[in-house]
Structure formats: C-alpha cells, structure tokens
Amino acid sequence: MKIPSYKRCADSPIQQFVPPNRVRVPIDKMAPIIKQGDHIEAGMLIARTDSDARWQFRRHSPLTGEVVAIEEKPNNGNEYQEIIIEGNAPTTARPNKHNVSNSFSSDDIVSAAREAGIVGMGGGMFPTYAKLSPNVPIDCVIINASECEPYMTCDHRVLLEHRDEVESGLELAKQAVGAKRGEIANDKHGYPFGYENFIIRNLLGREVPSGGLPKDVGVVVINVQTAQTLHHAVYGQQPLTQRVVTVDGDAVSKPGNYLIPIGTEIGYVLEQCATDLESTALLLGGGPMMGKPVDLDSPVTPGMGAILALTATQIQKANDGPCVRCGECLEACPLGLPAGLLSEQPDESVLECIECGICQYACVGSRPLLDKLREAKAQIRKAKAGSV
Numbered sequence: 001m002k003i004p005s006y007k008r009c010a011d012s013p014i015q016q017f018v019p020p021n022r023v024r025v026p027i028d029k030m031a032p033i034i035k036q037g038d039h040i041e042a043g044m045l046i047a048r049t050d051s052d053a054r055w056q057f058r059r060h061s062p063l064t065g066e067v068v069a070i071e072e073k074p075n076n077g078n079e080y081q082e083i084i085i086e087g088n089a090p091t092t093a094r095p096n097k098h099n100v101s102n103s104f105s106s107d108d109i110v111s112a113a114r115e116a117g118i119v120g121m122g123g124g125m126f127p128t129y130a131k132l133s134p135n136v137p138i139d140c141v142i143i144n145a146s147e148c149e150p151y152m153t154c155d156h157r158v159l160l161e162h163r164d165e166v167e168s169g170l171e172l173a174k175q176a177v178g179a180k181r182g183e184i185a186n187d188k189h190g191y192p193f194g195y196e197n198f199i200i201r202n203l204l205g206r207e208v209p210s211g212g213l214p215k216d217v218g219v220v221v222i223n224v225q226t227a228q229t230l231h232h233a234v235y236g237q238q239p240l241t242q243r244v245v246t247v248d249g250d251a252v253s254k255p256g257n258y259l260i261p262i263g264t265e266i267g268y269v270l271e272q273c274a275t276d277l278e279s280t281a282l283l284l285g286g287g288p289m290m291g292k293p294v295d296l297d298s299p300v301t302p303g304m305g306a307i308l309a310l311t312a313t314q315i316q317k318a319n320d321g322p323c324v325r326c327g328e329c330l331e332a333c334p335l336g337l338p339a340g341l342l343s344e345q346p347d348e349s350v351l352e353c354i355e356c357g358i359c360q361y362a363c364v365g366s367r368p369l370l371d372k373l374r375e376a377k378a379q380i381r382k383a384k385a386g387s388v
C-alpha cells in the first residue's frame, strides 16, 4: 500500500523564529538537580538519572534564566516532570563548524554522548551512548536518512544544509563502535521502508531477528540529527538543547523546518507559524502514522520531528465499528500481521508489530487499530513479565 508523502516542506530551508521566553523541559526518567528559583545558564545540566540507573539520561537548559516551577505531568499512568524555565536563548548561535582535527578515543566519544544527553532523535529517544557501547562486534554504522513518515522533512534539510556535520557524526560513531563501514541510507520506497530493520535488510541483506536489535547483526543505526548532535557534543562540548522540527498541516500558514529549543510549548511554535487553531481538528507531535496527539502546552521533545496541525479534511476519523474480516489490514501490513485479529485476540506475534499504522490507514472500517495494537503489545509484555 502506497502512503502519500505530502513532503511540501522539502524545499524550505531551516529557519529560526524569535525564541520563546519560557520553556517546559520534559525530564522523563530523570530527577531535577536544580530547584525552583535557581538561576541557570543555557547549556547547564538541569536533570539526570541516578548514577546506578541502567540507562543514563541527562537534560540541559536551552535558556539562561530562572527555574519558575517543576511540575508533575500525567502520561497514561507514567508520571513525569517538566522543568519550567523563563529567560532568554543564547544570543550567539551554535557554531556550525568546529576544529575537527582532534582525535578521540571510543571512551571519549561515548562519554561525550552520555554527558550531552544525546538520545535517538528519530523518535525512539533511546540514549545514544548506549548504542555506541553495544558490547558486541559492530562492522557497520548506518545513518538513517530515509525519513519516510509523510510530511516530515527536517532530517532531509539537515542533511542537505549540514552534511559535513552529519558525516562527522557518522565517523565518530564508527570510531566509537570500531566499525569500518559507514553508510548514509536514504531509502525511497516510502513509508514504512525507512524503518531500521528494512534498511538493514535492503542495504546489507541481513535480517534482524524477531524481537532483536540491529546490533544482533553487527549494525548500529542512528538518526541524521542524532549524528549531527554527536558531532557538536564531541567537537564543541554542546549538549542537546535544540532540534529541527517540520511544522506543517493545512491549518499552518507558515509551514517549514524550524530550529527549535527543546521544551518550547507547541502553542508558541504554532503561533510563530501563523496557525489557525479554529480549523485545527488534530494536533500531532510526530508524523501522521506514528505521531501522538499533543496539546498546546505540550513541549517539543528531542524525538519530535514534526508538529502537525491537521484540518478535518486531512484526517481519517476512527469509528471503531465491527471488523468485517475483509483482510485489507493483513494485505497492507509490511510484516504480514493480521492486525484486525491481533487487536482483538492478541498473541505473542503482536510484539513484532512496528506500530507503523498502515493497517489502520488501510482498514475499510477506519478502526483505531494502532491504539488497540499498542494496548495489545502492552498486555502481552505484562503477561510475559508476570510468567517469568
């Protein structure tokens, strides 16, 4: 099934708007190391995981100013916090180029990635330092530049405008894992063939085992902006405090690719992009296939590649009618999964689902299959954990 790409921002150069005077920096899985009333500088560490946590996360302030509050936020039962900072973004822009003649050890690169708080900017938000210290032999690092989700063009622009920085990040990642081969993969087969397991199959002919990871077949895959951020962390000691986001949808009058501080409220972004909120029927963080509904006060996160303000005519309404067993979802699924059946009677095969949403797009009854599959996966995982 061919999903329309709607890449109308592909020719829009990366822009910046007036930075916000307030950000709400999300600190999921971390604890704040600052308190209300503290003065902080842009780039300063403001939250981190305990030193004995299995995965280490760090977050840094995008603004110089004051911590005005630390708020608890509900998130489907998983509470997290937001650090609200009022102040100003640095007046000096991040230098684009650094002196790249230095040489670094694998440990230097892994530690720079960890301390800069770099996470997968393709959406996964898994800590990059952990990917770069896989403890198994890796012979190839792939930068996934496929960006196959409809509308999203932020990585395309970063690669076009800052290819040298992305290539430098690729070299650093290769050095970190000891890989000889590095590739920038730009699969053009459309959605969902930019998914990393498909990229590995098409590029290297290797099959990531069900439930496995790319490292199981000797590969590390990182996103374009993750690689760029790694370059800035290693050569410029700069933490992850900003990212390029595609802002689009028919309700947006100034769509484009914008460099935005992490924690900027989506309402502020939409205001800067002249968005008609009255005609916005669905607000998404991420692309239309895998993105999640967000509010005006939701923050931009490191993994948020798009903000879409879609009008009623752009969205397919879910109606949760009965399944008519037409088989369209099975036909459309790139993994051959019977989505309709699995959403009602899940078994372990649902764990293979990559949550691409194509089955929902194909469903003749417009059933909300993706939510049901996500629930089914959570149920099966819980049952498996309980039986161990």
Ligand code: SF4
Binding pocket: 332, 333, 334, 335, 336, 337, 338, 339, 352, 353, 354, 355, 356, 357, 358, 359, 360, 370, 373
């Ligand atoms: S079942 Fe999962 S992998 Fe298959 S189309 Fe649906 S969301 Fe995608």
Ligand code: SF4
Binding pocket: 322, 323, 324, 325, 326, 327, 328, 329, 330, 339, 340, 341, 362, 363, 364, 365, 366, 367, 369
């Ligand atoms: S496409 Fe929809 S209606 Fe058809 S079998 Fe799948 S879930 Fe049922």
